[in-house]
Amino acid sequence: MMDLIVKNGRVVDPARNLDRVADVMIRDGKIREIGSADGADLPVFDANGLIVAPGFFDIHVHLREPGTEEAETIATGGAAAVAGGFTAVAAMPNTKPPNDNPSITHYIVSEAKRSSPAHVFPIGAVTKEQKGEMLAEIGEMFEAGIVGISDDGKPVMDGQLFRRALEYAQMFDMPVIQHCEDLNLSKDGVMHEGVYSTRLGLKGIPSAAEETIVSRDLILAKMTGGKYHVAHLSTRGAVQMVREAKRQGLRISAEVTPHHFTLTDAAVAEYDTNAKMNPPLRSQDDIDAIVEGIQDGTIDAIASDHAPHHINLKMLEFDRAPFGITGLETAVGLALTQLRLEPRRLVELFSINPQRIMKVKPWGLFEGSDADLTLIDVNRTWRFDVTQTRSRSRNSPFNGREMTGKAVATIVGGKVVYQDRG
Amino acid sequence: MLNRKHLLGIQDLSRQEILEILDVAESLQEVSTRPIKKVPTLRGKSVINLFFEASTRTRTSFEIAGKRLSADVVNISLSTSSVSKGETLIDTAKTLDAMVADSVVIRHSASGAPHTLAKMTKASIINAGDGAHEHPTQALLDAFTIRHKKGRLEGLKVAIIGDIAHSRVARSNLYLLTKFGSHVWLCSAPTLMPPGADKMVCENGELVHVTHSIEEAIDGADVIMMLRVQFERMNESFFPSVREYFRYWGLNRERVKRAKSDVIIMHPGPMNRGVEIATDVADGPYSVILDQVASGVAVRMAVLYLLLGG
Numbered sequence: 001m002m003d004l005i006v007k008n009g010r011v012v013d014p015a016r017n018l019d020r021v022a023d024v025m026i027r028d029g030k031i032r033e034i035g036s037a038d039g040a041d042l043p044v045f046d047a048n049g050l051i052v053a054p055g056f057f058d059i060h061v062h063l064r065e066p067g068t069e070e071a072e073t074i075a076t077g078g079a080a081a082v083a084g085g086f087t088a089v090a091a092m093p094n095t096k097p098p099n100d101n102p103s104i105t106h107y108i109v110s111e112a113k114r115s116s117p118a119h120v121f122p123i124g125a126v127t128k129e130q131k132g133e134m135l136a137e138i139g140e141m142f143e144a145g146i147v148g149i150s151d152d153g154k155p156v157m158d159g160q161l162f163r164r165a166l167e168y169a170q171m172f173d174m175p176v177i178q179h180c181e182d183l184n185l186s187k188d189g190v191m192h193e194g195v196y197s198t199r200l201g202l203k204g205i206p207s208a209a210e211e212t213i214v215s216r217d218l219i220l221a222k223m224t225g226g227k228y229h230v231a232h233l234s235t236r237g238a239v240q241m242v243r244e245a246k247r248q249g250l251r252i253s254a255e256v257t258p259h260h261f262t263l264t265d266a267a268v269a270e271y272d273t274n275a276k277m278n279p280p281l282r283s284q285d286d287i288d289a290i291v292e293g294i295q296d297g298t299i300d301a302i303a304s305d306h307a308p309h310h311i312n313l314k315m316l317e318f319d320r321a322p323f324g325i326t327g328l329e330t331a332v333g334l335a336l337t338q339l340r341l342e343p344r345r346l347v348e349l350f351s352i353n354p355q356r357i358m359k360v361k362p363w364g365l366f367e368g369s370d371a372d373l374t375l376i377d378v379n380r381t382w383r384f385d386v387t388q389t390r391s392r393s394r395n396s397p398f399n400g401r402e403m404t405g406k407a408v409a410t411i412v413g414g415k416v417v418y419q420d421r422g
Numbered sequence: 423m424l425n426r427k428h429l430l431g432i433q434d435l436s437r438q439e440i441l442e443i444l445d446v447a448e449s450l451q452e453v454s455t456r457p458i459k460k461v462p463t464l465r466g467k468s469v470i471n472l473f474f475e476a477s478t479r480t481r482t483s484f485e486i487a488g489k490r491l492s493a494d495v496v497n498i499s500l501s502t503s504s505v506s507k508g509e510t511l512i513d514t515a516k517t518l519d520a521m522v523a524d525s526v527v528i529r530h531s532a533s534g535a536p537h538t539l540a541k542m543t544k545a546s547i548i549n550a551g552d553g554a555h556e557h558p559t560q561a562l563l564d565a566f567t568i569r570h571k572k573g574r575l576e577g578l579k580v581a582i583i584g585d586i587a588h589s590r591v592a593r594s595n596l597y598l599l600t601k602f603g604s605h606v607w608l609c610s611a612p613t614l615m616p617p618g619a620d621k622m623v624c625e626n627g628e629l630v631h632v633t634h635s636i637e638e639a640i641d642g643a644d645v646i647m648m649l650r651v652q653f654e655r656m657n658e659s660f661f662p663s664v665r666e667y668f669r670y671w672g673l674n675r676e677r678v679k680r681a682k683s684d685v686i687i688m689h690p691g692p693m694n695r696g697v698e699i700a701t702d703v704a705d706g707p708y709s710v711i712l713d714q715v716a717s718g719v720a721v722r723m724a725v726l727y728l729l730l731g732g
Contacts, residue, residue, distance in 0.1 A: 200555060
């Protein structure tokens with residue numbers, strides 16, 4: 001079904017300054033017209049009462065393929081993405097082997113075409129094998145389809161190498177995405193450093209581990225003029241530095257995850273390994289700063305950092321369990337519930353800005369665009385049930401959580417790939 | 423009987439429960455003075471000592487405690503480094519369940535390991551020390567010793583000196599003593615003081631004092647608890663040398679003079695003579711280090727009895 005009329009929804013696309021009730025006519029997977037489709041003889045999707053937005057784009061996910069298919073595959077991760085309202089995801093390169101060369105990139109692109117209902121844009125490694133020693137084949141990977149580079153999971157600790165990456169990536173106008181963590185300051189840490197880590201007897205990761213790298217990188221971004229993106233920003237200090245750097249007009253952007261504005265380090269209390277992620281859950285003060293940063297535009301995007309892990313690994317002692325939680329299916333609900341966003345801002349955070357940050361061909365509510373749409377019911381109250389997840393893993397701290405606001409339909413290339421009419 | 427299945431930490435114990443354990447320990451102490459040091463209280467119950475970390479005194483203490491109560495005690499020592507990570511804990515838990523153990527006494531280098539185990543087994547879990555989190559029976563035997571020597575747990579000044587950051591003994595003692603309204607002075611090198619140490623206690627927070635000065639900690643103290651210094655901390659640059667450590671945080675005779683004249687000096691052992699404590703102090707008149715060891719058996723008998731008895 002590549003022809004469709006999405007009828008009577010509130011069409012919101014801030015990039016085209018659009019916010020009105022209209023019909024969206026789709027022909028051959030492309031948007032043909034936005035207006036009134038009365039009289040057209042096409043299948044109709046009733047969007048009355050829903051927001052019709054340009055397809056949401058989660059720019060930070062781990063699909064685990066190739067290498068760790070017991071936790072997730074491109075197919076299952078793609079299914080979880082559309083169930084969460086995302087028509088596209090950007091896949092981090094820390095697979096096994098990592099996406100540090102064009103043949104891995106080709107594999108991800110072709111496997112996604114074959115099996116994923118959502119578009120998958122690969123992110124390439126900054127360095128070979130993500131070892132932080134030599135630049136990976138950034139240009140070759142760009143030709144094969146990457147939209148940015150990152151050693152995510154790890155930072156690029158070497159300042160000289162990171163400078164080179166910022167310089168080199170400019171040739172392709174791609175962002176360099178940094179997982180900001182000084183590995184010496186965070187050594188052996190498993191949760192936020194503070195009174196909770198002290199009570200629990202767990203080694204802490206201080207906010208300074210993130211902030212020292214953000215600070216260094218912003219200086220390098222200024223020096224090189226490179227396009228720099230802060231992944232999963234989590235501390236007040238990092239928000240402040242990004243705000244200040246934007247004031248200076250640097251080409252930088254930042255994302256936050258829903259868990260970093262929803263939960264604090266208190267969630268670790270019972271040694272719940274589903275509250276273990278990197279960067280760790282921080283304090284209420286950090287949450288307050290992140291919310292301010294989202295409101296004033298310091299933070300550009302919300303991304304899930306979807307990090308599936310097999311249950312066998314999350315059953316370990318807290319110290320030994322891997323970092324990360326799933327997030328594709330809860331991101332939009334948590335954002336709407338915790339932040340009470342205006343539709344316009346919601347669409348900026350989940351679609352317009354993510355498209356601007358990554359090197360992708362834009363889509364949206366305009367004639368000729370790919371018909372990738374996310375339909376939101378801001379009033380729907382629902383509970384996340386992890387047993388119903390499309391992901392292959394269940395490591396979520398949000399099981400059973402009530403949320404208000406949900407992506408109720410996802411359309412990719414004019415095809416309804418997910419719907420939940422309640 | 424305690425109205426709980428597990429003993430995971432001091433933090434969630436009430437004063438009432440602590441006093442009950444100490445009172446029962448008091449009455450069970452007599453057993454160890456009999457010619458035949460055994461009562462049939464826990465006959466037919468099985469206690470498994472599951473030690474993932476090397477320990478002589480705690481393991482032996484639990485073993486003797488169990489045997490004096492006629493429980494069947496089995497010791498399992500596993501090295502966490504030699505087995506693939508974590509699988510052991512889960513699989514061992516399930517294995518022990520299959521063998522219907524009544525109680526598992528666990529020591530583990532990972533904080534929270536007893537909690538993980540408690541979620542997965544039917545047995546009563548007793549925490550014998552988990553990472554840098556808690557060591558509840560040590561705090562209970564320390565309290566037993568203090569009460570015996572001082573006649574009370576209330577209104578004392580207790581100095582805990584040493585590697586606070588990595589010490590489960592410090593945490594459990596801090597929780598216990600502040601529950602009874604004693605002032606606790608935590609003293610260590612700034613590098614070995616955990617962040618938020620002064621906010622660790624939720625109630626009676628005003629009883630917690632943090633200092634880097636051993637003199638300030640000891641001034642007028644009723645009780646001095648020294649903690650073991652782990653030499654590997656030196657390699658991680660928590661302090662520059664043993665010599666410098668002893669200079670600033672070692673307990674010597676001169677410093678003891680600042681305390682009350684009836685001060686007692688404690689150490690959970692094993693000690694490093696000449697590092698955190700001078701030999702003449704460790705063996706001197708104020709030292710109650712061996713009383714602590716003796717109290718350990720009685721307190722652990724009480725814990726086993728109150729969790730498994732009846």
